[in-house]
Structure formats: C-alpha cells, structure tokens
Amino acid sequence: MRDSQQRPRRVVITGLGTVTSIGLGVPAFLDGLRSGRSGVKPLTGFDTTGFAHANGCEVDDFEPSRFIRHADPEGLGRATQFAVAAAVMAVADAGLGESELRSRRALVSVGTTDAETRDLDALAEQQLAEGPEHLDPVLARRAQAGRLSTGIVRELGLTDVEALTIPTACAAGNYAIGNGFDALRDGDVDVALCGGADAVCRKNFVGFYRLGTVAPEVCQPFDKDRKGILTGEGAGILLMESLDSALARGARIYAEVLGYGLNCDAHHPVAPDRDSLARCMEVAHRNAGVKPEDVDFISAHGTGTRANDVTETGAIRQVFADPPPTVSIKSMIGHSMGAASALASAACALALTEGFIPPTVNHGETDPECGLDCVPNEARPADLTVVQNNALAFAGNNAVLILGRYQEAA
Amino acid sequence: MNRLALTAWSAVTPYGVGSEPFRAGVTAGRTALTALDRDIHPGPFTHGAVIPGFSAAAYVGKKGTRTMDRETAIAVTAVGRLIAECGTGLTDRPEDVGLVLGTGSGSVQSIMDFTRDSLTGERPYHVDPARFPGTVMNRATGQSAIRHGIKGPNTTVAGGALTGLLALAYAGRLYRGGHCARVLCGAAEEYSTQRAWLEWHGRGEAERTTPLGEGGAVFLAEPPDAARAAGRAPLAHVLATRFRACATPDGVRQAVADCVRDALKTADVTPAAVRVVAPLGTGGALADQERFALGDVLGTAQPEWVRVSALLGDTSAAATGLQIAAVLAAAGPQGLGPGEAALVTGVDRDGTVGCALLGG
Numbered sequence: 213m214r215d216s217q218q219r220p221r222r223v224v225i226t227g228l229g230t231v232t233s234i235g236l237g238v239p240a241f242l243d244g245l246r247s248g249r250s251g252v253k254p255l256t257g258f259d260t261t262g263f264a265h266a267n268g269c270e271v272d273d274f275e276p277s278r279f280i281r282h283a284d285p286e287g288l289g290r291a292t293q294f295a296v297a298a299a300v301m302a303v304a305d306a307g308l309g310e311s312e313l314r315s316r317r318a319l320v321s322v323g324t325t326d327a328e329t330r331d332l333d334a335l336a337e338q339q340l341a342e343g344p345e346h347l348d349p350v351l352a353r354r355a356q357a358g359r360l361s362t363g364i365v366r367e368l369g370l371t372d373v374e375a376l377t378i379p380t381a382c383a384a385g386n387y388a389i390g391n392g393f394d395a396l397r398d399g400d401v402d403v404a405l406c407g408g409a410d411a412v413c414r415k416n417f418v419g420f421y422r423l424g425t426v427a428p429e430v431c432q433p434f435d436k437d438r439k440g441i442l443t444g445e446g447a448g449i450l451l452m453e454s455l456d457s458a459l460a461r462g463a464r465i466y467a468e469v470l471g472y473g474l475n476c477d478a479h480h481p482v483a484p485d486r487d488s489l490a491r492c493m494e495v496a497h498r499n500a501g502v503k504p505e506d507v508d509f510i511s512a513h514g515t516g517t518r519a520n521d522v523t524e525t526g527a528i529r530q531v532f533a534d535p536p537p538t539v540s541i542k543s544m545i546g547h548s549m550g551a552a553s554a555l556a557s558a559a560c561a562l563a564l565t566e567g568f569i570p571p572t573v574n575h576g577e578t579d580p581e582c583g584l585d586c587v588p589n590e591a592r593p594a595d596l597t598v599v600q601n602n603a604l605a606f607a608g609n610n611a612v613l614i615l616g617r618y619q620e621a622a
Numbered sequence: 623m624n625r626l627a628l629t630a631w632s633a634v635t636p637y638g639v640g641s642e643p644f645r646a647g648v649t650a651g652r653t654a655l656t657a658l659d660r661d662i663h664p665g666p667f668t669h670g671a672v673i674p675g676f677s678a679a680a681y682v683g684k685k686g687t688r689t690m691d692r693e694t695a696i697a698v699t700a701v702g703r704l705i706a707e708c709g710t711g712l713t714d715r716p717e718d719v720g721l722v723l724g725t726g727s728g729s730v731q732s733i734m735d736f737t738r739d740s741l742t743g744e745r746p747y748h749v750d751p752a753r754f755p756g757t758v759m760n761r762a763t764g765q766s767a768i769r770h771g772i773k774g775p776n777t778t779v780a781g782g783a784l785t786g787l788l789a790l791a792y793a794g795r796l797y798r799g800g801h802c803a804r805v806l807c808g809a810a811e812e813y814s815t816q817r818a819w820l821e822w823h824g825r826g827e828a829e830r831t832t833p834l835g836e837g838g839a840v841f842l843a844e845p846p847d848a849a850r851a852a853g854r855a856p857l858a859h860v861l862a863t864r865f866r867a868c869a870t871p872d873g874v875r876q877a878v879a880d881c882v883r884d885a886l887k888t889a890d891v892t893p894a895a896v897r898v899v900a901p902l903g904t905g906g907a908l909a910d911q912e913r914f915a916l917g918d919v920l921g922t923a924q925p926e927w928v929r930v931s932a933l934l935g936d937t938s939a940a941a942t943g944l945q946i947a948a949v950l951a952a953a954g955p956q957g958l959g960p961g962e963a964a965l966v967t968g969v970d971r972d973g974t975v976g977c978a979l980l981g982g
Contacts, residue, residue, distance in 0.1 A: 236763020262746040264714035325758060327727055327780070335820070336737040344665070344819040352824035357727040357759060362972040365867045371877070374865035375974055376788040377780040379759035387777060394799035415733060418740040419754035422747045474801060475717065476776035478767040481755040488773070491717070499800060606755055608631065608828065609776050 224618055226463040226596040227297035227306025227451030228558045229407075232545050233444055234267035237301055241555075242562050244544060245570040246591045251355075251545050252430055252442055257412040258333065263421060265428040269444030270412055283367045288504040289328035289354045290411035292363040294447035299405050300363040304393045307463060308403070312366060315403035319395045320361045320375040322449070323384025323408035324550035327357035327377065330413035360409055364449075374401070374522070381605035382513075382547070384408050385448060385554030386613045390472035392452050402457060407554035409447035416549065417443050423482075425517050431542035431547070433514035434521050434574055434586045436579040441515045444546025447562030448554035450561070465618040466561040470598070471500025477608025483519060484604050489527035492610035493600070497531075501544075501616035502598050504532045507614075509569045509587075509594070511556045514540025515547055524602065525582040537592070538584040543573045555602035557613055559583040564617045569594045624798045626805070627856030628980070629849040632704040632811075633947045635837035635933055635977070636671035636697045640703060644839075645951040653737060653933050655833055659668035659748035665818035671835035672813045672936045682769070685959040689752045690765070692812035697762035697839040699771050701806060704840050705770055713805075719765055720802035722793045723840075724785035724809030725778055726939035728759035731814035736822065762810055770780075774802040782970035783902055784865070785809050786839070786943030787978050791817045791863040793843050804848065809943030810838030812950050821936070829906035835935035839947035857957030858964065858980035860925040861889035865976040875909055877975045878915035878967060885979040886919070891963045893923040895981075896950045903931040908969045916967065925965075928952050942968040942976075949980060958982035 225236035230237060233251025234244030243249070251269035260266035271294070288296065299320075303313055331351045338347055361375040374395075378387045385408030392404030420426050420441060425441040458465055473496030477485035497504065512524055528535050535599035541559050548555060559570055568591045575588035601613040638653035654671040663670065678687040678695035682702075686774060687695070696713040701721070713719055727733070736757045739749045751966055754926035755761060760778040767776045775796055781788040786809040793807035811817075811838035813968065821834060846856050862885040868877040886893065898915060903909045928948045930941070937944055950957070958964060962982040969975045 260746075274736065308762060329727075329733055329757075332727075332730060332733050333737045336734040337741060337821075339734070340741055344815075347819060347823045349823045352820045355727065355730075355820065355824075356782060357725070358782040358785070358970065358972065361781070362867070362974055363821060366869065366973065369869060371867050371869075371975075373867050373868065374788070374791065374976075375781065376792065378777060379728065379780050380763075380776070380778045381660070391795065392798075394795045394801075398795065400795065400796055413738060414746075415737045415757055418747055418749055419751075420735070420759060422749050422751045423754065462640045474720075474775035474777070474796075476721070476764070476767045476773050478716065478771050478773045478776075481764065495801075499801050526660070605760065605769070607760050608756050609760060609777065 221399060222455035223393050223396045223452055223469045223523050224455050224458050225450050225466045226284055226458050227302040228561060229449040229560050230555060231271055231294045231298050231300030233271055234545055234557060238305055238494040242480055245559055246568060248573040248589060248591060249544060250573055258414040267429055268442050271381050271446050278558055280367055287354055289331045289365050291324060291328055291409045292359045295360045295409035296363045296367045297311040298447035298449035300450045302405060302543050303453040311329035314370060318370050318373040319401040319404040320364050320373060320389040321378055321391045321406045322360040323364060323378045323388040323554060324357060324360055325381045325410050326413055327360055327379060327551060328355040329604045330411045331355035338420040347539040364405060380609050382549055382551040383553055383603035383605035383609050385552060386601060386603040386611035389450060389557055389613055392508055393399045393469045394474060396452055404452045406452060407449035407506050408550040410445055410551050411551035412443055427516060430574040431516040431543050432574045433516040433543050434578055434582040435575050437578050438516045440517050442546040446551045446555060448550045448558045449549055450557060466579040467564045467615040468577045468615045468618045470502060472496050472613045473499050474611050475553045479608055482606055483524040485608060486523045486526045489610050490530040492612050496614050502614055506598045507536050507600045508596040509536050509599055511537040511560050512538050512540045513602045514542050516542060522581050524586050535584050537569055537587050538545050539568050539570055539572045540589045553601060556601050560601050560615050564596050564599060564615060567593060567595055625859050626843040626848045627849055627859045628796055628843055629854040629856055630708050630842040631777045631947055631950050632700050633839045634673060634700045636673055636835055644947060648948045648951045655935055663815060665815040666822040667818050667833055669833045673836060687790040689756050691732045692755050692814060693729045693810050694762040694765045696812060697723055697766050700808060700838040701770055703765040704806060704842060710843060713771055716771050718774055718803040719772050720775040720796050721767050721772045722777045722779060722789050722805055722807045723763040723941050724943060725759055725762060725787040726779055726811055728761060728960040729756060729812060730820055731816040732756040734816050745787055748910060759790060765817055773785055782966045782972055783941050784970050784974055784976045785939040786946060787863060787968055787976040794860055804844035806840055807843050808838060808840030809940045811938045811940035812836050826906055829916040830861050832904060833935035835937040837937055837940050837944055839943040840861060847862060850968055857953060861979040861981040863978045867974045874969055875915045878912050881919045881975055881977045882919045882965060889979050891981060893920045895961055896920060896923055896925045897962040898928060898949050899925045900928040900930060900949050900966045902941055902968040903929050904936045912967055912969045914980040919975060930939050944967060
C-alpha cells in the first residue's frame with residue numbers, strides 16, 4: 213500500500229507506554245528523565261543472600277490490576293504483565309479507542325532478553341524442592357516467550373493481528389520497533405504496538421554477576437570510575453501508525469520513525485565489535501536517509517561496562533567526525549534488558565517532543581577513553597531534529613534506530 | 623510485488639541429518655516416533671522422536687561445543703548444511719545475508735540448569751560463566767551467524783506453534799525493508815528432559831500425552847531473479863502470510879478459515895489450485911478446529927495432506943517450520959509447478975492462528 217507517488221508510507225509514534233523503575237506512565241517517566249532520577253535500590257525479586265552486593269532497578273509500585281482488566285493477571289508472568297500494562301498505556305496515550313483499535317489490522321511485536329525466565333527460575337526451585345513431577349501448571353503454561361506478545365493481543369481483544377516476540381536479547385526493543393516500522397511503511401498493517409519487556413530474575417543477575425559486570429552501587433556509563441551494569445526491568449511499548457492515519461484522526465505525534473539498521477558481528481558471543489557497530493550505524497543512517505551531521509544526540513547502549521562504553525564510543529567516533537552529545541539512560545533506569553532500547557526509544561521520542569536531552573547521571577569524571585559529551589547529571593534543553601538510539605546484544609546483534617521530529621514539510 | 627522465493631532448504635530431524643532423510647520419511651508417511659531410551663531421556667514421556675545419534679560434538683565439532691545446547695547445535699547444523707548445499711558463494715557478501723530463526727524460549731534446559739547451579743552451589747554465583755550465553759534466547763541464531771560468518775540482520779523470533787510462520791513473515795518484511803539481499807530463515811526446537819516436563823505440566827489433560835519431537839528446518843528466501851542469477855530455481859514463492867487471533871477456543875475454526883481465505887484472496891489463488899496442505903495438527907481439540915476450517919475453505923478440492931506432527935510428534939517452536947519443509951519435500955526437486963499452491967497452517971494454544979500460502 214503506497215501513496216499516490218508510490219512512496220513508502222511515513223511512520224509516526226503517537227502513543228507511549230512505559231513501566232520503569234523511575235515511574236509508571238509517560239508523565240512520571242518524563243519527569244524522571246528531566247530530573248535525572250535514579251531507580252536504584254536493593255533487589256527484592258529473588259533471594260540475594262550470598263552475593264556481596266545486589267543493587268538493581270526494579271519496578272516496585274506495579275499493581276497489574278490497575279492496567280490489566282480482561283486477562284487474569286495470575287495467568288501472566290511478570291514480564292508479560294509489564295508488556296500488557298505498557299501496551300494498555302500506549303493505546304490510551306494515543307487516544308485510540310479500543311473498538312477503533314480492533315477494527316485495524318495490527319502488528320504486535322515485543323522484544324525481550326529473558327521473557328518469563330523469572331518463572332523458569334521459580335520452576336527450577338520447585339523442581340529441586342519437590343521433584344519435576346510437581347511443577348506448578350500455571351507457571352509452566354505462562355513461562356513462554358510468545359506470551360509477551362499474545363498477552364497484549366488477549367488483553368486488547370485484537371483479532372486481525374500478527375503477534376510475535378523477538379527474543380534478540382538486549383537489542384530486542386529496537387528490533388521490535390524496526391519490525392513495526394517496516395510493516396507500517398509497506399502497508400502490511402495499520403497500527404503497530406512494538407517495544408520490549410523484561411523482569412528481573414535470578415538467572416540473569418547471576419550470569420552478569422559471575423562475569424564480574426554488576427556494579428556494586430550505581431551505574432555510571434562513560435565515567436572513569438564506572439563499575440558495570442545494574443540489572444533492571446520494565447517495559448516500553450510504542451503505538452505506531454502511518455502519518456496519514458495520525459493526521460486523519462488528529463493525533464499528537466511524538467516523533468517520526470525515520471529508519472533503522474541491524475547487523476551481526478558474527479564474531480564473539482559476548483564481546484562487542486567496534487567496526488561492526490560502526491557499520492550498523494551507517495546502515496541505519498542510510499535506511500533513514502540521514503547523515504551523521506544530522507544527528508542531534510545519541511542515546512547510547514551505554515551499559516556502564518568498560519567493554520561496552522569504550523567500544524561504543526570508539527564506533528561513534530569512527531562514524532561521526534564531530535560526535536553529538538551521547539547519553540545513557542541506563543544510568544537512571546539500569547539495564548532493563550529487552551526493554552532497554554524500547555524505553556530508550558520512548559525517551560528519545562519524548563526528548564524530541566519536549567526539546568531536551570536526558571542526562572547521564574551518577575557522573576563524576578568522563579573516561580578519556582570515551583571522551584564524549586555525555587550530558588552529565590543534568591538534562592539539557594535542546595532543539596532536536598534527529599536522534600539516534602543504539603542497542604547491542606549478546607551474540608553481536610546490533611540494532612540502531614533513527615527517530616526524527618515530525619515536520620510537516622519533511 | 624517484491625515476492626521472495628524459497629530456493630533451497632535443509633532439515634535436521636528425527637529422520638536424520640539433512641533434507642534427504644526428511645523428504646524420504648515424510649513422503650513415505652513413515653513415523654519417526656519410537657520408544658525413548660529412558661536412561662538418556664527420563665521424564666514423563668515414554669515415546670518421542672529424537673534425532674538419532676545427534677550431538678553438538680558429533681555434528682558441529684568438538685571445538686567450542688562443550689557448552690552448546692541441543693537447540694543451538696540443531697540450528698547451526700541446519701544452517702551449515704544449507705550453506706554447503708548452495709555453495710559458499712551464498713555468503714560471499716556476508717553483510718547482505720540475513721538470518722532469522724525461531725525458538726520457543728531458547729533452551730529451557732540450559733536456562734533452568736543455570737538457575738539450579740546457582741541454587742545448589744556453595745555460593746549463588748558458583749556457576750560456569752561459559753554457560754551464561756547459552757541461557758539467552760538468541761543463542762541459536764547468534765551461534766549460527768558466528769559459526770557460518772553471516773553478518774546481516776540476525777533476528778530471533780518466538781511465537782509458540784506459529785514460530786516458523788512468523789519467522790517467514792518477518793524475513794519477507796526484512797527483505798522488503800531493504801535490510802538484506804537474501805535471508806536464511808527457519809526454526810529449531812530441542813528434545814530435553816526439562817522441555818518434556820514443562821510441556822507435560824503446561825498442557826491440558828486431553829493432549830497431555832502427545833509425544834514430543836525435535837528438529838529444525840532452514841530455508842533460503844531470496845528474490846527469484848537473484849536466485850536464477852546464482853543458478854538456483856525457485857521451489858516455491860511466498861505468496862502470502864496471514865495471522866489472526868481469537869478470544870476463545872471455539873473461535874479457532876473461524877479464525878483459521880478467515881486467515882486462509884484472506885491469503886488465497888490476496889494472492890488470487892483458488893482452493894482448487896492448492897496441491898498440498900500441511901496443518902499443525904496438534905493441540906487437542908484445536909487440531910480438529912484447524913482441520914474443520916481447512917475443510918470449510920477448501921470445499922471439494924482434493925489436495926495432498928501432509929501431517930508432520932503425526933510422524934514427528936509435537937515439535938513446538940519448530941513445528942510450522944518443519945511443515946514448510948514438508949511441503950517442499952512433497953513438491954519434489956522441481957518445486958511447486960506453475961499454478962500450483964500449498965498451504966501451511968498453525969494454531970497456538972494462546973488463541974493465535976496463522977498460515978503461509980506458497981505457490982509455483
């Protein structure tokens with residue numbers, strides 16, 4: 213379905229749903245980003261006895277029944293509950309009525325790292341205690357990655373819908389949004405609910421802890437004294453539609469999705485590759501029809517590990533003759549895994565609309581090896597046109613998304 | 623219309639490693655279900671379909687496979703065989719080749735073993751760090767790219783029983799979006815004791831004892847002109863993929879029928895042109911609804927029915943991928959002829975349904 217000039221349709225973001233450790237919903241999330249709020253506290257999602265430190269960024273004020281009206285929350289794992297809540301918020305935020313939504317052909321794509329591994333943790337514990345003959349059937353049923361997207365379908369009562377989960381680890385949110393962009397641009401669907409979700413779980417924390425990458429107290433991306441990541445959780449879901457559709461219904465437009473790029477290092481299971489990441493940015497720029505000098509700020513993957521931060525800033529310098537401000541909201545909300553790049557995309561959309569660059573908090577002194585302007589500690593007012601959102605994942609999966617301020621004559 | 627063609631495929635299944643044993647087994651309608659060796663496969667099932675003699679060490683090699691789970695080994699092997707069959711020219715420009723693989727929830731065995739080690743070790747972090755990447759759900763897709771040097775988009779897709787259909791739809795969109803010149807696309811699932819227990823407890827009573835299978839299938843999807851330039855002929859064109867959902871199980875029949883009708887209409891294909899039908903055929907009462915729906919749409923047409931789940935058991939996330947492979951197997955070395963079509967359908971317990979329409 214192309215317009216009369218056979219151009220692909222333009223795609224815009226008109227609704228945001230955010231479940232984060234610094235607030236539920238757009239107003240709280242926006243306020244957190246502006247004020248540089250940190251979501252860090254001691255983890256409570258599993259028994260942390262025996263770890264020297266166990267801080268993280270959990271969502272601690274989440275009541276599923278506030279958002280989930282139709283499905284039984286008990287039938288949904290925590291990551292699915294987050295995804296469903298964020299989708300419900302995004303639909304409401306877009307001002308799209310439920311029956312109007314149901315009348316449109318939809319894509320639901322949700323990225324994740326661990327899906328319902330929190331339930332698999334619980335099942336592993338049950339199995340140790342009581343034997344595999346006695347696993348909880350409710351947990352066994354709901355501990356499936358596909359549930360993150362089908363949970364949204366059921367809650368919203370969608371019928372003309374394609375629903376998939378994209379478990380491409382910590383870059384999955386950008387993958388899912390890119391998938392929605394392609395589907396809308398081609399006219400395959402009329403509305404897309406895309407993003408990512410993850411819930412804190414023992415398996416994930418233990419893995420990063422064992423690798424020596426978990427910071428004891430706070431997450432300090434690009435800081436010379438950074439000590440690693442903080443695991444986090446949450447969900448970000450974007451409601452996207454064609455520009456024509458948004459204009460026809462007088463919707464508020466947060467941002468236009470200009471394009472994205474994906475590639476794979478095909479090199480190492482966990483270590484990132486600078487040249488390959490640089491190439492992914494170039495691919496994204498080409499797909500989006502922008503040049504490096506058009507980018508007003510970069511929302512970095514910025515995990516706060518040396519391997520990530522030095523590699524990522526090196527790749528940025530390779531692509532950008534004059535790198536723009538480069539921030540990491542993981543300093544505030546931790547690494548919410550599959551939700552991370554979806555929430556960062558939501559932050560970018562808000563930044564474009566509200567005219568500010570979110571800060572990198574907990575920042576003392578910038579690591580000279582990174583050496584970029586990370587907008588330390590305080591948000592900065594800025595007139596933004598194009599922003600870039602980076603995401604990297606285990607297995608060398610890179611995904612870079614480009615958003616632009618919606619301009620009528622673009 | 624930027625239609626992709628499936629021009630080559632490989633399969634790693636309980637019939638053996640490679641597309642030929644699968645073709646022979648499926649076209650003969652020979653079951654691969656056997657009594658399980660209970661020493662190797664304890665757990666609730668007495669019967670199942672596992673890949674004979676398969677292990678990462680035996681098929682991927684000894685190097686670097688100590689921590690490789692079975693699902694990953696199946697995927698790496700299937701991708702490797704496809705590339706070998708097509709010749710290494712396929713990945714001469716590795717940045718232009720996408721890889722899209724479906725999974726259930728990664729290797730649940732690897733994930734839950736890792737958690738168990740944390741719970742039983744002297745310290746909660748006394749786990750093998752080399753096993754951590756195998757607990758992340760993009761492991762099979764990532765390792766397939768690393769081992770075969772595929773540097774284009776690398777995406778893992780999960781959607782229960784619909785996974786293979788969703789991967790095919792995603793691959794087409796990736797290509798039409800300009801993200802790659804061709805795509806390797808498929809799905810894999812492992813037989814593990816842990817998956818067996820989760821399936822046993824998660825299923826309804828009516829389907830509890832349906833045996834499990836495992837396997838993987840990978841397809842080369844590329845534009846027909848590029849295929850011909852590389853000396854490959856299209857075996858089938860991907861005419862349409864369609865998906866729907868329904869709130870209650872009794873809506874499945876209508877949802878499947880709507881999906882299939884819409885796909886036929888979109889591609890301007892009549893029911894009489896459908897030569898092969900490969901339904902999922904698992905899920906207890908859902909399988910009946912799927913069959914009724916296909917009867918509703920196809921009417922008096924007399925296609926060949928290929929029932930992979932009757933031969934291989936419930937292969938979960940690999941199922942619809944293996945059904946696509948079965949259609950290609952049934953179509954033979956020349957593929958679907960002009961004017962011929964094939965249908966692959968699936969129904970997930972979560973109330974989602976889907977189909978792919980292939981054509982000559």
